[in-house]
Amino acid sequence: MTMPLLTVAVSSRALFDFEEENEIFKLHGEEAYVQTQLDRLERVAKPGVAFLLAKKLLAMNNHGEKRVEIIVLSRNDPVTGLRVFRAIAENGLNIQCGCFVRGRSPFRYLPACGANLFLSAFADDVRAALENGIPAAHVKGGDSLRAEELVNIATPLTTPIAKKKTSITETIDESKELRIAFDGDAVLFGDESERVYQEQGLDAFQQQEKEMVAAPLQPGPFKPFLEKLKKLRQASSNSIRTALVTARGAPAHERPIRTLMEWGLEVDEAMFLSGKNKKEFLRAFNPDFFFDDQVRNVEGILEAGHVPTGIKNEKN
Structure with a gap:
């Protein structure tokens, strides 16, 4: 199989806005967080900071040639992974690979992924990637944005931008x-x-x-x-x-x-x-x-x- 020209690894909180669920984790712990994600399995997840970038990069894959691959590397548990992949499918993103490591840093899997870029809501994971020569950036989740801005994230994805x-x-x-x-x-x-x-x-x-x-x-x-x-x-x-x-x-x-x-x-x-x-x-x-x-x-x-x-x- 031909290797993609570009491989981007993203955390689940970079790809989707799980900040409300993350607040539940901080206030009530892992068990409540996992149950919340399971209860919201049918709820459409809002786009996160890296969503538009991922969507446009995946659009480079046309005529059956895989030029770009997006991989989810997440500190979330496998149950939350169900919701992540459900959200991926609902948004029409061709993302098939994901690693969910339940509270541990997913950094160790970056070399195996062949990642050329890593975007994560966890600053320590980003620093580890940079120290090992992998381009990486720390993204802020929805809790750092105004409510009206969160609504506007999805605007260019649902309504074509005027020329x-x-x-x-x-x-x-x-x-x-x-x-x-x-x-x-x-x-x-x-x-x-x-x-x-x-x-x-x-x-x-x-x-x-x-x-x-x-x-x-x-x-x-x-x-x-x-x-x-x-x-x-x-x-x-x-x-x-x-x-x-x-x-x-x-x-x-x-x-x-x-x-x-x-x-x-x-x-x-x-x-x-x-x-x-x-x-x-x-x-x-x-x-x-x-x-x-x-x-x-x-x-x-x-x-x-x-x-x-x-x-x-x-x-x-």
Whole structure:
């Protein structure tokens, strides 16, 4: 059997909104939680943070060729697994593989899955994956979102997104286009430049970036994922659009682009924001998922994950 070009592992709480059930677990324990999931077997589970990304990735599998595989890796028990697979079927997702390990970390199964990306509501599992070279991000569940935002998660899945006119002749159908945005330092790239900024200040950072403009940055944890997206783009007729959204500004803009060129990679859009708030720019780009190493940059964004790496995430 041909191996997929991209394998994404997701926790059940990343794929579906089980935050209400999770509150029952925290208040009343495992037995009450399991019974609740069993009682709600026929209740349709609401989409979670990674649902839209999974749906669009699976749409790359057409003409019988399996280019993308989604695997559920969950701390839930096998009984809850029944509801997860029921929800998968009800939402028309072609996901057939899942591991449910009842309270234990599913990290040990990531290498066996061949995962190229891991999305989980458990920060410790995410850190373990990153420490072992697997791109990973921590996602917040529905309890961190406003109620009206939870309703809106499902909107693009049930109602086609209107085509946005960008010129007289060009239209974009974002319901079919996979759109992924990345932060730069500590995500696509290493954090060596960010360390200079944090330890020596802006002037030293900008001076270093000018002096080392031709020296490629070190790879960050998500370089392998961008490489996989390149292969997926080449193999699929589905549109993939990527963006670099970074707090860098001129003159520190040049080194990241030169680094991508050196790697033989590219992004479709690059936003050098010089410290401006990223959220309005992300709202305009409308990503299906955004990866950033700062919690404040992903808070309030429905489809986003925190990448807990680099100097900003080191414990003092």
